[in-house]
Amino acid sequence: MPKVRVRRATTRHANVLLPPCPGPKLHAFKHADSPIIWGRRLDRDRDDNEGFVFQVEIDSKEYALKVFKFSHPRSNRYYRQTRLEKEIPLSQAIFYTDPFYAECRAYGRIQEGIDSRKVREHTAVKCHGYLYLTGEDERSLRRRGLDFEYQLMDRDLRKALGGDTRVRAIVKQLEKDTRRVDARNIRRAWRSVCLLNESLKIYNMDIRADNFISYRLVDFGSSWTEPHALLQFLEEEDKRLAEDKRLRDTSNFDDMIQEEQIPTRLRVLSTSRHQLRSRGRVG
Template identity: 65%
Template sequence: MPKGRGLASCPTDPLPPGGGPQLNPFSRDPGDKIEWIKRLDTDREDNDGFVFQVSIGSKQYALKVFKFSHPRLNRFYRDLCLRHPLPLKEGIWYTDPFYAECRAYGRIQEGFESRLVTDQTAVKCYGYLLLNTNDSRWLKKEGIHLEQQLLDRELREALGGDTRVRAIVKQFEKSPRKVDAGNIRRAWRSVYLLNKSLKLYNMDIKADNFIGHKLVDFGTSWTVPHKLLDHLEEVAENMAKAFRSKDTVNFEEMIQDEVIQTRLKVLAKSTHQLRSRGKPEWADRELPKRRRIARK
């Protein structure tokens, strides 16, 4: 991959707009260029974006470049509009994977600042970037399709006319460790803290969404306050409850994987228990509730 394909655009405002948790822009010198080193997710073509190893200002990062999405393709947004019309401009704040990650990492940062959580529950995020024309053209030349065909007049207006390619800068792990028997309890604690302490629901708990015990991807996450979740609370309380427990159910399914199950049988409780009670009986025993640390 070529070096220095131009400067990244320089956003200044946290995203997404509209209140709630937000992610700040990536901080770097104006002259720093993106050196595209290699793609890291070549086996995951159906995701909401593409992940690259890059160098910016002589430091290496993992850069997730997001595809565009349209709220009208989201069934929850369509259902919401049948009862409580939500303008497209707001709908994209709660359905777009880029904004979902901005909200999630914004909430994680809030949790650290308030000392509500002190555990590293997710791979570190350094902020978002809006790519410039040169980088966008290079991605297109490399066959990276970002679903720009969805950018109709209505969606362009909802985005305020800003259709630059969106990306989020994360920590690059040189030797990423898989979730396994050695870190499965810490992985569960990450999920538990995100759900219970931060009201952040990842909605995509699976083995390849972890590096060690830390979650990597939040493109499908719902972070409270969330208007689509509020809508579910109003029209189908049981469904809302099911969505809030989805991470726990998926975690139980994940540990049924043969490698983890055979090495950590103590955690392989029945799926029936988990689905009926919302949390496996080992959760409280293995992870007693941690006392909140007061501000210093």
């Protein structure tokens, strides 16, 4: 597929931090209004994807651009199947259930951790900020057969988004080294998860081999970052269930080791919270 250059109009969102709710926020990409040269698609074409990932060129530099589909809070079972739907309006719930805002919150917190020197950048693939696609960008991708799931945009969701139905994207570092997580880097991968969970209160919720490049996590579309409305609700309703959510990455990490048949003595499922913090500081 040849590269396609799309001219961009000024979007005037350079100083807006997202999401507009309590908690960490992500800044706009500094070249958000520059033309995008669309390259090849990097992710697997699956119906359950939160979006689409492309290799792109912006301002003469190459990046990985994750373009998000739209989602509706009512598709989230923790919102739909509890009294939370009555207590938190869509205008707030969208910021805790939508994969785009989940990534904004996680990467915003990671940047806070870097700025405060709580963690180093290697816990995740670097994020450069968010941007909105222009109509020309969107039409170009539609011609490639992509569906942004606009059918979910009922009146309530449009109102929750303030009428802003532009397609959202997050700009990430394009990694040339695409080695998978394996026996050589499994402990560093575990360290990354520990630092995110324990130091930054980010729970990825999607720990699997495909979500790592070497020992760094790539995708945070399913993540919960504290303070998080759904987690606070679970804390009030069932503290054990809330703790299970906080330990989901630990359980999934152990499952990944077994599923990928990675030779290692590392076993994390039965690790105590104190040991989690200790192991998280081991290189």
